[in-house]
Amino acid sequence: MNTYNTEDVAQNKLLILYILNMSPSKFTNAELTEFVLDKGYMNYFILQQYLSELIEGELIEIIIEDEVEKYSVIEKGIVTLELFQSKIPDRIKQELINDFKIQELLKIKETQIVGDYYPKENDQYTVNLKLIENDETLFSLYLDVSSEEQGEKFCRLWKDKTEMIYQKILNIFIKSDN
Numbered sequence: 001m002n003t004y005n006t007e008d009v010a011q012n013k014l015l016i017l018y019i020l021n022m023s024p025s026k027f028t029n030a031e032l033t034e035f036v037l038d039k040g041y042m043n044y045f046i047l048q049q050y051l052s053e054l055i056e057g058e059l060i061e062i063i064i065e066d067e068v069e070k071y072s073v074i075e076k077g078i079v080t081l082e083l084f085q086s087k088i089p090d091r092i093k094q095e096l097i098n099d100f101k102i103q104e105l106l107k108i109k110e111t112q113i114v115g116d117y118y119p120k121e122n123d124q125y126t127v128n129l130k131l132i133e134n135d136e137t138l139f140s141l142y143l144d145v146s147s148e149e150q151g152e153k154f155c156r157l158w159k160d161k162t163e164m165i166y167q168k169i170l171n172i173f174i175k176s177d178n
Contacts, residue, residue, distance in 0.1 A: 012042050013050050013059075014088050017073055017081045020060060022096055024104045026070035041092075115158040117151030120144065125151040129158045131166060139166055 019035070020027060027035065029051070036047050051071070054060045059077030062069050073081070085093075114130040124144055131139040145151050158165060 011087050012046065013054060014081065014084055015041060016050055016054060017059060017077050018085065018088055018093065019096060020071050021073045021078065021081055022100055024100055026065055026072060028068055028070050032071060113159050113162045115155030117155055127151050127154045131162060
């Protein structure tokens with residue numbers, strides 16, 4: 001005997017769509033399962049069944065991101081969510097919004113990109129470019145520049161293109177013959 005009625009089924013599927021759509025980062029199956037079970041929204045088997053049905057119904061898909069399978073809501077799922085989002089209790093939606101805001105703040109705190117410059121003697125400036133992850137400095141580079149404008153430019157470029165600059169510097173050391 002099925003203990004879930006059709007309204008519960010629909011609400012739970014909408015809840016999954018809402019979680020996947022509102023989350024600041026994509027979930028793997030393990031991450032989504034842990035999140036939903038911790039919240040007590042539904043049990044493991046029901047969640048897995050609904051995920052399969054949402055994939056079959058072409059409301060979500062599995063994408064590869066950083067060589068890991070993650071869930072993504074696709075157009076049909078977004079339209080469905082827009083039409084029926086009111087079926088999800090406001091209390092649950094607000095709880096999820098708050099959780100995702102906290103997640104976003106923690107993510108920001110985890111990785112910090114710092115670019116500072118300060119004056120030296122003889123109208124020169126020292127630029128310090130840092131990449132910090134979980135309060136640990138992964139990369140720090142000090143440069144002397146001849147003007148405040150150069151210091152500003154270096155810091156701006158560092159903040160805008162951190163990943164590319166960091167990768168290029170690492171590649172120089174990795175590919176070095178010496």
